[in-house]
Amino acid sequence: MLWLIYLSCTSVEKTEELRSLKSIASLSFPAWFLSQSIVPELEQSCLLPAGEDALHWNPAPEVIASLGEHDVIVGMGKGYESWIQTASLPSKKLISLNDKLASIPLKGQTHSHGSGGTHQHHGMNPYVWLDPKQYDAQIFTLQTVILSFPEQDDAVIQERVSVVHEQLVTLSEQLMTYKEKLSSFVIAADSQRFAYLEKALELDIHAFDFPAEIEFRTKHLQDFMGWYQPETSVLMIWSYHPSAEIIQKFPNSVRHLYFDTLVQPAENGTYDYIQQFNQNLTRLSEL
Amino acid sequence: MIQHAIFLALRYIRSTKGTTSLLVFGLSIAVYLPLFSYFAVDAVQEKLVERGLESPILVGYKGDQFDLTMNALYFRGTVRDSIKMNVHEELQARGDGISVPLNIHHTASKSPIVATTLDYFAARDLRVAEGRNFAVIGEVVAGSRVAQDFHLAVGDSIRSDVTNLYNIAGAYPMTLKVVGILSAHQNEDDRAFFVSIQTGWALDGLLHGHEKVTKENVLNPQAKEGENLEATAAIFLFPEITDENRNTFHMHGISSQMPIDSVLFFPDHQKSHDQVLGEMELASLHHAIRPHKVVQNILSIVFAIQTALHAYFAVLCLATVSFLGLIFSLRYRLREEEFVLMERIGGAKNIILVMLCTELGIILIASVLVSAMLSWVSLSVLQMLI
Numbered sequence: 001m002l003w004l005i006y007l008s009c010t011s012v013e014k015t016e017e018l019r020s021l022k023s024i025a026s027l028s029f030p031a032w033f034l035s036q037s038i039v040p041e042l043e044q045s046c047l048l049p050a051g052e053d054a055l056h057w058n059p060a061p062e063v064i065a066s067l068g069e070h071d072v073i074v075g076m077g078k079g080y081e082s083w084i085q086t087a088s089l090p091s092k093k094l095i096s097l098n099d100k101l102a103s104i105p106l107k108g109q110t111h112s113h114g115s116g117g118t119h120q121h122h123g124m125n126p127y128v129w130l131d132p133k134q135y136d137a138q139i140f141t142l143q144t145v146i147l148s149f150p151e152q153d154d155a156v157i158q159e160r161v162s163v164v165h166e167q168l169v170t171l172s173e174q175l176m177t178y179k180e181k182l183s184s185f186v187i188a189a190d191s192q193r194f195a196y197l198e199k200a201l202e203l204d205i206h207a208f209d210f211p212a213e214i215e216f217r218t219k220h221l222q223d224f225m226g227w228y229q230p231e232t233s234v235l236m237i238w239s240y241h242p243s244a245e246i247i248q249k250f251p252n253s254v255r256h257l258y259f260d261t262l263v264q265p266a267e268n269g270t271y272d273y274i275q276q277f278n279q280n281l282t283r284l285s286e287l
Numbered sequence: 288m289i290q291h292a293i294f295l296a297l298r299y300i301r302s303t304k305g306t307t308s309l310l311v312f313g314l315s316i317a318v319y320l321p322l323f324s325y326f327a328v329d330a331v332q333e334k335l336v337e338r339g340l341e342s343p344i345l346v347g348y349k350g351d352q353f354d355l356t357m358n359a360l361y362f363r364g365t366v367r368d369s370i371k372m373n374v375h376e377e378l379q380a381r382g383d384g385i386s387v388p389l390n391i392h393h394t395a396s397k398s399p400i401v402a403t404t405l406d407y408f409a410a411r412d413l414r415v416a417e418g419r420n421f422a423v424i425g426e427v428v429a430g431s432r433v434a435q436d437f438h439l440a441v442g443d444s445i446r447s448d449v450t451n452l453y454n455i456a457g458a459y460p461m462t463l464k465v466v467g468i469l470s471a472h473q474n475e476d477d478r479a480f481f482v483s484i485q486t487g488w489a490l491d492g493l494l495h496g497h498e499k500v501t502k503e504n505v506l507n508p509q510a511k512e513g514e515n516l517e518a519t520a521a522i523f524l525f526p527e528i529t530d531e532n533r534n535t536f537h538m539h540g541i542s543s544q545m546p547i548d549s550v551l552f553f554p555d556h557q558k559s560h561d562q563v564l565g566e567m568e569l570a571s572l573h574h575a576i577r578p579h580k581v582v583q584n585i586l587s588i589v590f591a592i593q594t595a596l597h598a599y600f601a602v603l604c605l606a607t608v609s610f611l612g613l614i615f616s617l618r619y620r621l622r623e624e625e626f627v628l629m630e631r632i633g634g635a636k637n638i639i640l641v642m643l644c645t646e647l648g649i650i651l652i653a654s655v656l657v658s659a660m661l662s663w664v665s666l667s668v669l670q671m672l673i
Contacts, residue, residue, distance in 0.1 A: 065419045088421055
């Protein structure tokens, strides 16, 4: 009985284990960029192999199980790393950077690209980072998580964050300078990936559900022609470099713009959000 | 002289093995019953209270607290109504504790399958002794006892039991792959299988994989491209989640609206503990309970039974002692001639008394030893059962 009384009086508080931050695993490249920008001295890894689409790629169960060995697991969230929905990860370690941001729902569309085969998109649009302002908000989310670990040099981390913050603010401001120019076009896009760009620039982008170039068929062109208005200046935004062959299929008056969706490293093999977004701005300036 | 009395007593006991054994047995049972009941109640109390205190807050559908506690803490019985996954998500989003969803209504060879998240292992301090923890749907981690009972090793498979034989439209049994075995923890966790919460939904049929829906196996083959194809009930559902078909498993609905039986909440501090209890008071469909309070209620019944048992055993002991007195007085009368003879050949009266006391002492000591041994064996069995 005394034992019972003793245990009943014991507080629910548990002794907090001293957490240490030694390694961070990122589930996609936009998450990896932020993570390595804040704490480059830590062991950093990006789980997503270059060339794979995070929306449809599935890691092996052993790889998922080994993620628990990292101190922090950073993902973009909103369903971007879709395999998370059926995988088991330690919730205390998993950070979804997109989750606290306003969502844009995806329209259900059946299509095919990457290794996922024919599939349908549902849920929320995860491509938040295409708006540098939103991406900027995410670095502060990550900063809060990293600073929650003891033994972190607050001043150094805050300085690094402020450097990236300034770069992202500059990118956002530069992007906004193209708002007027883009407003003069009737814009379409090959996919829904540009929804946050559309929102940032207060544009109206008609999103098609075009597959990768190799699977581009006449019916996709018919879809476009059904929407196309010959008397207007039309801008077609692509998430990949459209070949001359595919451009030829479209009316001559249609302008084409490749806008890197920043999900993969650049052609040189390294992922640098700032540099790659600047290249997007250069392409916009060449319009 | 006393040595001679002891020698005679031992000789007598040897010559009456049958009756002495019977006496020892009867007396042992009389001592064993109150001894075992005392330690058994203590052991049960310790186990129940320990588990209750290790589970500060339990959230479930408003209703029977006893069912909820027995299901979530001891994996026994089922809860009548489920709550939504968003209850867990909201608790998790607080960030001041560990929230663990639980779905415990499936079994494999009658052993409970606990569908939960990896946080359960962290909160309960469970360690994987062999293999690894579950990572994707279709994987299972076995408790140490259940692995031992079914001779399971990493790489083996188990099959979930049929939940309803008469519901052919319900969920089918699924084959799950054992990827890890937990180390022994001497509690309920040793006797359960653990799967991810998504695997639990797969067992419910809410998350499933099936053969490709084509115009050949749909109810509306006339549907045009882009229109929804309505699959027939005869479509082949995958009974096993493999590396090949895992990607095809999908949920009809969003995870936050999926059903769970309960949520265990492990607060970081007293403040969050009190806040969660307070906030849950305002919820209309679910409530938060303190499992150790429920356990104490159960124990109060056990204590009442124990008190009644003590009274019963006291009467039993009294009766046994009376019988023992009667038996010894009868034995004395039967041996009266023997004692007279002993006196005639020079045996002192006090030596005869010492001899009789020694006989009684040996019988009592033997009875206490036997009852202690019986109690120890019974308690060991009980420890394994509770």
